[in-house]
Amino acid sequence: MRLRTLPLSLAGVVCGGIMGYAQPDCHPGTHIFLVLTAVSLQILSNLCNELGDHLSGVDGEGREGPNYSMTDGGLTVKQMWRAINGTVVTCCVSGLLMLLFSFQFSIFNYQFAGLLALGAAAIWAATHYTLGKKPYGYIGLGDLFVFIFFGLASVLGSHYVIAHSFLSPYTNGLIPVLAPAIGVGLLSVAVLNVNNIRDMQTDEGFRKTIPLCIGERSAKIYQTLLVVLGVACFAWNKESFCMCVIPAIPIFLWHIIGVWRRKGKRLDPMLPLLVISTFALAWWYAEIYYVEITCPWPIW
Secondary structure, three states: OOHHHHHHHHHHHHHHHHHHOOOOOOOOOHHHHHHHHHHHHHHHHHHHHHHHHHHHOOOOOOOOOOOOHHHHOOOOHHHHHHHHHHHHHHHHHHHHHHHHHHOOOOOOOHHHHHHHHHHHHHHHHHHOOOOOOOOHHHEOOHHHHHHHHHHHHHHHHHHHHHHOOOOEOOOOEOHHHHHHHHHHHHHHHHHHHHHHHHOHHHHOOOOEOHHHHHOHHHHHHHHHHHHHHHHHOOOOOHHHHHHHHHHHHHHHHHHHHHHHHOOHHHHOOHHHHHHHHHHHHHHHHHHHHHHHHHOOOOOO
């Protein structure tokens, strides 16, 4: 299940959900099923990725990353398909319960239908990264889909599920919610990119990734831009800049330096570092946002 990736799937929904609770007319309790749905989708994506890479031959003997169950012979293809089908059912059940609690069992409206369609799209995206006739992860579109579903859909969607609005009472505008959505999306793409830099040798000839298209040095420049711009998105006002971004700079700088100094398998520790840092930054931003709106006295 690649448990170390789960905090990345939670970064967006925790951020959007906590900000949603700052709305006067929020829907408490929905966040439990929101988190369960996000975790289930991430696990589904991880299982499908392992099966797809195994069937395509990407996960061979010379793979730079950690070994997985199918490569080691711990799971058969049939067993993995059972796990995938069971996880799809879990995603559907938890997602449906999330929407039912959000809309108080009133399902005859376009918002419910729209979010249901988004959930179906998320399941399709989770299963087709490396599976299917033309998996989008093998043709260089992984970055785009990660940005959409881990960033925009995760933060904005979770905010809407809780608050039934994309607008923030902080400014009565979209920027306080859209900015972290873009930030989480860019940092999530950075996680995928450093993973692809690590696996350049084993991916070559099997799939097309951004690092293979532009080269290792350019991919590291791309990684630096993703991290810098992603963190900068959380600095849209002086409060979030001083209380969120400044404390986070040393950790993300450590990651960037590590990416430039390492190659191949030695890049592996940079993945969990970026995952945990992204989750911490998104969560802390949402907490500061929530206190700014709900606290009866100024904190700045």
